[in-house]
Amino acid sequence: MAGAENQSGRHHNDRDTQDIRQRLDALEGKLEAARVRHAPPPERESRGRAMGQALRLATELVAGVVVGGFIGWALDGLFGTKPFLMLVFLLLGAAAGILNVIRTAKQMQAEAPVPKNLKPVDDDDDD
Amino acid sequence: MISTAYAADDGHGGGGGLPDPMHQFEIKRLFELELFGFDASFTNSALFMVIAICLITLFTVFAMRRGSLVPTRLQSVAEISYEFVASMVRDNVGTDGMKYFPFVFTLFMFVLVLNMLGMIPYTFTVTSHIIVTFALAAFIFLGVTLIGFWKHGVKFLKFFVPDGVPFVMLPLLVVIEVISYLTRPLSLSVRLFANMMAGHTMLKVFGAFVVALGFLGGWAALAFMVAFTGLEILVAFLQAYVFAILTCIYLNDALHMHH
Numbered sequence: 582m583a584g585a586e587n588q589s590g591r592h593h594n595d596r597d598t599q600d601i602r603q604r605l606d607a608l609e610g611k612l613e614a615a616r617v618r619h620a621p622p623p624e625r626e627s628r629g630r631a632m633g634q635a636l637r638l639a640t641e642l643v644a645g646v647v648v649g650g651f652i653g654w655a656l657d658g659l660f661g662t663k664p665f666l667m668l669v670f671l672l673l674g675a676a677a678g679i680l681n682v683i684r685t686a687k688q689m690q691a692e693a694p695v696p697k698n699l700k701p702v703d704d705d706d707d708d
Numbered sequence: 709m710i711s712t713a714y715a716a717d718d719g720h721g722g723g724g725g726l727p728d729p730m731h732q733f734e735i736k737r738l739f740e741l742e743l744f745g746f747d748a749s750f751t752n753s754a755l756f757m758v759i760a761i762c763l764i765t766l767f768t769v770f771a772m773r774r775g776s777l778v779p780t781r782l783q784s785v786a787e788i789s790y791e792f793v794a795s796m797v798r799d800n801v802g803t804d805g806m807k808y809f810p811f812v813f814t815l816f817m818f819v820l821v822l823n824m825l826g827m828i829p830y831t832f833t834v835t836s837h838i839i840v841t842f843a844l845a846a847f848i849f850l851g852v853t854l855i856g857f858w859k860h861g862v863k864f865l866k867f868f869v870p871d872g873v874p875f876v877m878l879p880l881l882v883v884i885e886v887i888s889y890l891t892r893p894l895s896l897s898v899r900l901f902a903n904m905m906a907g908h909t910m911l912k913v914f915g916a917f918v919v920a921l922g923f924l925g926g927w928a929a930l931a932f933m934v935a936f937t938g939l940e941i942l943v944a945f946l947q948a949y950v951f952a953i954l955t956c957i958y959l960n961d962a963l964h965m966h967h
Binding site: 633641645647648670677678681 | 880885887888891895902903946947
């Protein structure tokens with residue numbers, strides 16, 4: 582299917598593609614370097630996300646106690662057993678809150694990408 | 709410098725000293741209206757909900773008016789938002805959950821636009837009121853629970869019975885599970901409301917600092933405000949996303965009954 586000229590042409594082509602590939606690779610490397618240089622520090626966004634997650638866990642916990650307390654208070658009003666049912670349900674609500682927190686945390690852990698370079702935290706104070 | 713702070717006070721209510729950061733959340737009646745003994749006045753909150761709905765409707769209708777194969781910029785935005793919510797529903801609820809897509813899409817766009825409208829100065833942030841977010845969350849909660857009972861009948865109650873638990877522990881755990889289920893509307897609404905209110909209060913407080921510290925010291929507070937506004941826009945989007953995705957998760961629980 583190929584004559585001698587074709588063969589050499591193909592050879593030539595191969596060299597060309599190799600050349601292009603090499604240049605592409607070099608460009609890729611430069612691009613990556615530029616990207617790294619210009620990328621905004623992930624600090625702010627990840628911090629915003631972490632704050633959101635922390636707030637989410639906190640609301641789960643508090644919501645459990647509040648809802649439990651409210652149910653107890655309402656049942657107390659119904660049965661006239663002030664304040665015992667409220668005390669019991671406050672505790673149950675706290676348990677429900679903790680259950681919710683554990684569930685949410687598990688779900689967050691499943692979703693979160695594994696951090697690439699974990700290093701010990703030395704500067705933990707807020708700026 | 710103090711006098712400028714007092715001057716700012718005139719426009720923003722509040723008693724003494726710095727302007728009141730909570731003034732921005734005040735509900736004002738635009739038209740007085742009473743229906744069946746209820747105060748159903750058209751407030752600034754209602755006005756911004758109407759604006760949000762009009763904006764969303766105009767945006768989607770206008771962006772898709774041609775529906776060309778090669779989308780224009782606006783059309784791509786509409787398509788991206790559609791795809792975004794569609795994949796959220798598909799990933800979290802599954803393909804049989806796609807019939808609830810219109811609801812989730814409406815909800816997401818509504819909350820997102822309300823949050824974003826609140827980022828424009830002099831606007832009112834509807835989602836910074838817990839009664840609004842709670843009404844949304846309670847509606848979702850009731851709807852999802854009804855869907856659960858409608859799909860599974862009485863078997864939906866099994867959702868509250870954890871697997872592999874000794875018989876003696878069951879009464880206690882079922883009560884805890886029920887309370888845990890009932891906390892959903894509260895945590896869903898408090899999360900959105902607290903984020904929006906805290907962010908806007910912070911912005912207002914630091915805005916007051918800019919004025920109070922004057923020309924020399926105000927720049928630091930101003931720089932913080934600029935950075936914080938960026939963060940607030942992120943939060944506004946993220947909270948709308950969280951609201952929608954939790955709705956999806958609750959729907960999934962109701963349709964497929966597993967934690």
